[in-house]
Amino acid sequence: MQRITRRMLLLLVLMGLMLVGTLVFAWRYAVSSDEWVVFSGSPHVYSGGNLSLGIVTDRTGTVLLDSTNGRRYADDSELRKATMHLLGDRYGYISAPVLNDYADELIGFSKITGLHTLSDTTVQAKLSISASAQKTALAALAGRKGTIGVYNYETGEILCAVTSPTYDPDAMPDIEGDTTGTYGGVYLNRFFQTTYVPGSIFKIVTTAAALEELPDAQTKTFFCEGSCRIGADTINCNGTHYTQTLSQALANSCNVAFAQLAVELGADVMTKYANKLGITDSLQFDGITTAPGSFDLKDAAESQIAWSGIGQHTDLINAAQFMTLMGELAGGGDAAEPYIMKQVSNGYEAKRQTVSVPLQQKTCEILTEYLRNNVITMYGQWHFPDLYVCAKSGTAELGPDEIPHATFSGFIQDANYPLAFIVIVENGGSGSATCAPIAGQVLKACCTAMDAER
């Protein structure tokens, strides 16, 4: 009998397997039940093909979406257009990663009590965006394609994240039948999901590399005759700048100076700084993963290195990432990671997460000085009354027959308005001429929204 008893080990193994399997499942439940519960079509949480996510408001409480019974967007058509890419459309063409990421909280799910609820209180989600800033930004784009982002680099709140083209979710146009190109790429959120040729705003990266790698960078001079030959290629400039310092070259956005600088720094250093400054990285927050930019100088010719230093060649940036980089420069290397979900009424509260750029603080300070100089000497402080704006514009060349993209990015150096921003207008022509006024309007709207909360 003892022998038979010993063979009970087999039963012990079976029992162990059962318990281990149960533990595995319990673990999966602990990790993934919030994903299971919002499974597409669950009658517990879906109504009319959309998740019943409660009420979503902007930072001031303006209702952007009420999905307690069906799906009701904001009353204002312009606001509906300006926020549709954050909230998703009615038919699932445009997803809302932020809402999906917090779906379990928004539908009132808890891993302990499941979906059980006694009271009919609706969950409210507050986004960090400002409805007025969104509308201002969309209006400022005036139907042009592009994106505008503004965020508070001290707290991480994104106040404005607009993408264009867009449409009114309550009056969806015939997108498939459109032949004018008005709605090209409308399903994309250009702020998070796409990359752009940066143009001269990339010179910020080249300047940062120069400041850290070349001991005489600040005193060094560059000579511009309107163009220069590098390798077999001719680099044309937007003017003839003659002798200039690095600061002046940045303000002039001198292609000749930055081409020479990039060649002097070399492919490895340029690549190192593009990576260091996060150009090729993705940001991940609130269920959003931004599109990674690109910077590739593998086997590049000298002229290609030169073009890469002025934000051309194969350089690509993502707007949200570049905006965050601006925040990091403003913060002397550290900034808050951006977020868009500020609060959920049943408990969630956004917390500041720090992101850093591995640059010396001194470099950041000099860059801030240079960018401030750009605004004063080139773009015009009148665009930004009373705001200490530091910025760089860009005109991203696309092809011989295409109007370049206008880009503009920077930050406000002010404890009351710690805002970093980016404006990209597709085929907008000159960066500063097109984007500086837009940036001025949007920053003003953001500052007003912040003032209203004080």
Added chain:
Amino acid sequence: MEELFLAVGSVDPTAVINAVLRYVFPILALVILGRCAVSLLTFRKEPEIWAWLTGPDGARYSVTHWETLLGRARSCDVVLNHPTISRTHAVLTRYDDGSWTISDVGSKGGITVNHKSVSMEVVGFGDTIGLGGVEFQLEPISKKQEVQQASERTKAGYGMWPGVTLFWLTIFQVLAAFVLSLGNESTQIFPAFCLLIGLQWLLFGFTKILRRSGFEIEIIAFFLTTMGMAVIASDAPQELTKQLICLAAGIVVFLIVCWALRDLERAKKLRYLAVIGSLGLLAFNLVFGVEQFGARNWIYIGGISFQPSELVKICFLFVGASTLQRIMTKRNMFLFLVYSAMVCGCLVLMNDFGTALIFFAAFLVIAYMRSGNFATIALVVSATAMGGVMAARFRPHILRRFSAWGHVWENALTTGYQQTRAMMCIASGGLFGLGAGRGWLKYVGASDTDLVFAFVSEEWGLLLAIMLILAVVVLAAFVIRSAEVGRSSFYTIGACAAVAILLLQMMLNVFGTVDILPLTGVTFPFVSNGGSSLIACWGLLAFIKAADTRQNASFAVKLPSKRKMEEEALCNVSRGVCCCFWCSWV
């Protein structure tokens, strides 16, 4: 609770009741299961002494099983350290009528009874048994001492009275019936639960009349059955009557199997009947079976449908279980292998892949219990695995199930439909459930059978669903624990195989539902909606009950007659001396 207070007065009172009870049920279940587990898993292992062997040097060895392996090896039940005695020398067997035999199990020195060389011989009181020339005397304990021993061993359920546990289960059932009736128009729920309660107390009363005090195993079964009834009440209340009838039938089968197992000789004889019965049932099924859900394992007679393969499980255990003497002398399991292959073959022909898997696993368990040889089993497994691969090639629906395994979320609209809905509903229910009758999974096909774990989880909460698993695990742990004090390997193997079947079914059911294993459509023991399955589970329970050797625990284990007990008591009183069994013998 804060939520509750805020909400009271503003919401439907039934919702408030549900909100409170969803926390009460897991607590009650914990009390019920906890009491059963404590009773079943912490009982004192008091060996039953059936005889003594006295050696030439006066050493006395207690014989604590009906089947005792004698030899030099440490793994023998009685270790005899004499160089002429083989490592495994002989098996000493006790029979129901108190008679004994000794059998040679391939020893070098052979055995003698009263100096006469034998291979197997009846041994009587005072007989001399020679093992390799070393002589021992068998001193069987008398009936009187047997009675005395019985009266001194701790009674089953002592300190954790099953009556109290049953009372808590009844409270659970009443509350369950109440909460299920709240949102349901069916008038059958309350009467059905009343009948369920009646049945369990009737069985409890019956065992009490038979002087049995162990009822924990039955309580676990009734607890699981209750959850099954709750699922049916929520999903298809009109089927409650059918399930109740099957429960009654299951209890009858349970009692019959217990009765059959009471007498080991009878049980051994039933083996042949079981072979004929099971193969006959399966052949009948093959000829007259009706296909349903892809498997042709259903029989319809007079409007009643049943699955013969479920009942074959009981027969399978009768055939598979074996006594130690048989195990040690006839090591060949060829006939059992052929029988198992025939059963599995029939099931494969019926397309009942899940049940075939259960039988195959049960075969492996029994084969290992009997041979203790992993090598042989590994051979069988690899041969069968190859056969399985071949079979899968010809059975695309099996392959399809496997293809979805681990990828159910990518195949949520096709092969992963059931599993994804199940997991979605498990999450919706949280740890405490949405409330009995308030689930949605009922609208998904086979939710009360294949997906019943998720069904319970959604309505009653994950905690309770996990307690269902633990309930069966407690049974398994009990079987392991009681093996040491088992009387015969027939009972031990039978109980082990029975609980292994229950565990395997549960494993395939639960892990299939949550995509840890492929979904095979096997029932959750006692809980899944299905009459044949319920009856079979109660039948299997009898095997577990037969291995319960705690004093007065089981109807499936004979007690010394009441008359003898009374005579003994009278005798003690008249003598006025301590006649404690342990004092007089140890």
